Amino acid sequence: MATAYANIEEPQSAAAPAAAADGASAKTAPAEEKTAPVRESVSIEKLRSLMQAIWPPVVGIVGFLALWAILAPQVDTSLGALPGPVEVAEQSVALYDEWSAAQDTEAQFYADQEIRNEAAIAAGNANAVTDFTYAGPPTFVDQIFTSLKTVALGFILATVVAVPIGLLAGLSPKFNAAINPLVQIMKPVSPLAWLPIVTMVISALITSADPLMPKAFVISALVVMLCSLWPTLINTAVGTSSIDKDLLNVGRVLKLGFFAKLTKLVLPASLPYIFTGMRLSLGVGWMVLIAAEMLAQNPGLGKFVWDEFQNGSSQSLARIMFAVIVIGFIGFGLDRLMMAAQTLVAKNRTL
Structure with missing residues (x-):
């Protein structure tokens, strides 16, 4: 009898966990149903905030382009009507095509030179081997990279001089107090005044x-340096002078040397000011660069603008306007x- 009782009870005990599992799943299902609308509402809120952040600048740009397209034909210049957005966009495509064609020409030049060199070597005439560099006229894309290299050199020189x-x-x-009068006098000097001296x-x-x-x-880079170092110098001086005096006193207590105090205390505390000055200096340097390239006739965006102005063709004004957009x-x-x-x-x- 005891065995029969045990056999009867076993199915009931096996069914109990299944019932408990069903109950647990029944409890978790409503919880998942509740979290799904919450996630959807969060996604909708993020999308709404993104749209609110995007639409004002989009409307502003579209409105500017529309106003430009309407008013441009009304302005007559010595080169014809002022180009609209469509004409400027067409010249951007033309400038890219010119760069692409120049790349193909350069590749063909080096391929032909390699063929001639291989033929000369095969004929045993090693003296006929040449290693000429392609010297075609710079394209618009090439002049962009030249301007970037020029402003980079000027900015690095300005930082190296201004920060110390x-x-x-x-x-x-x-x-x-000794250098402040010199800074205040030199800071407003125009790049056009520096250029002849440099x-x-x-x-x-x-x-x-x-x-x-x-x-x-070199001339363009030095003019950029002389005009752009002042924001970095002034911000670095302000940041260094505003360091907490207690921090410097801790350095004296620890008997830190000048270099250790400079690297462990002064520089970390002054970095926000230094980078703010560097950011301002880079902006000033980029603005100065165009005028310097125009007058120094250094290949770059400034020279491109000047050459197109001197060219006076029907496409020159549209190319100049596209160059201005690229500069911006x-x-x-x-x-x-x-x-x-x-x-x-x-x-x-670290501080």
């Missing part, structure tokens, strides 16, 4: 027929790049 002087000015009130100095220093860097390139976009991109670098450094600061 700004640190010394921030740490020493006497040194700051040109004469560089022309006297670079006399080689084959210099390491082209003379016009590059300046915006450089500013965003410096902002990203500033954010990255601010996150990784």
